[in-house]
Amino acid sequence: MKLYNFPQSINGRKVESLIKHLGLTIDRHEIDFFGGEMRKPEFLAINPNAKAPALQDGDMMLWESQAILLYIASLNPSSNLLPTDPKGRANVDRWLFWNSSHFEPHIVSLCFEHTLKQMLNLGGPNQHFIDAAVANFNKAATILDSHLKDNEYVCGGHTVVDYAMYPWCDAAGMGKISFSDYPNIAKWLERVHQLKGYIPMPSM
Numbered sequence: 001m002k003l004y005n006f007p008q009s010i011n012g013r014k015v016e017s018l019i020k021h022l023g024l025t026i027d028r029h030e031i032d033f034f035g036g037e038m039r040k041p042e043f044l045a046i047n048p049n050a051k052a053p054a055l056q057d058g059d060m061m062l063w064e065s066q067a068i069l070l071y072i073a074s075l076n077p078s079s080n081l082l083p084t085d086p087k088g089r090a091n092v093d094r095w096l097f098w099n100s101s102h103f104e105p106h107i108v109s110l111c112f113e114h115t116l117k118q119m120l121n122l123g124g125p126n127q128h129f130i131d132a133a134v135a136n137f138n139k140a141a142t143i144l145d146s147h148l149k150d151n152e153y154v155c156g157g158h159t160v161v162d163y164a165m166y167p168w169c170d171a172a173g174m175g176k177i178s179f180s181d182y183p184n185i186a187k188w189l190e191r192v193h194q195l196k197g198y199i200p201m202p203s204m
């Protein structure tokens with residue numbers, strides 16, 4: 001197995017966390033992000049989306065960080081990070097789909113508008129996008145905060161979902177948002193920071 005990633009990739013940290021948690025030794029290719037490697041045909045053959053992370057396992061090229069999490073966890077069932085009973089698995093899928101549809105994109109938009117755009121010389125923040133993303137972030141964070149009031153981790157016990165969700169939550173400051181109004185999310189994040197697979201934010 002070979003992981004294609006670059007150190008600043010927040011989505012890549014989801015996968016790196018699971019690999020660290022499981023203590024797996026895998027091959028790695030560090031992508032030259034700033035040198036434009038992801039736009040080259042060789043990388044587009046691995047991930048046509050020109051994004052990291054991507055995983056190669058034999059003849060399979062797998063992209064989308066959460067799909068990679070599910071794949072690696074399913075190869076390591078003894079880790080108990082991916083329930084095998086249908087209801088437990090449906091619960092994991094539900095929160096992963098919710099994360100990628102209703103939660104993470106708003107954090108990503110705010111990080112992009114406030115920080116990443118300037119870093120990549122793509123112009124200044126767009127207030128219209130910011131207002132919409134803040135409203136949507138607050139709506140989703142209210143739901144997650146209420147859920148975490150009675151759950152130690154997102155799916156009760158620790159699962160791949162915690163590794164899928166924490167890296168963008170850690171990046172919230174780049175999007176000028178915080179979890180100070182969401183104490184149960186803040187406490188969950190503190191718990192995740194104690195887990196074996198936790199990897200702190202690199203400098204950007």
Ligand SMILES: N[C@@H](CCC(=O)N[C@@H](CS)C(=O)NCC(=O)O)C(=O)O
Nearest residue numbers: 009010011012051052053064065066
């Ligand atoms: N939904 C994808 C998002 C991947 C993604 O956006 N990765 C970022 C790094 S965190 C990237 O490669 N961005 C480069 C670009 O968009 O040019 C996933 O979860 O893997």
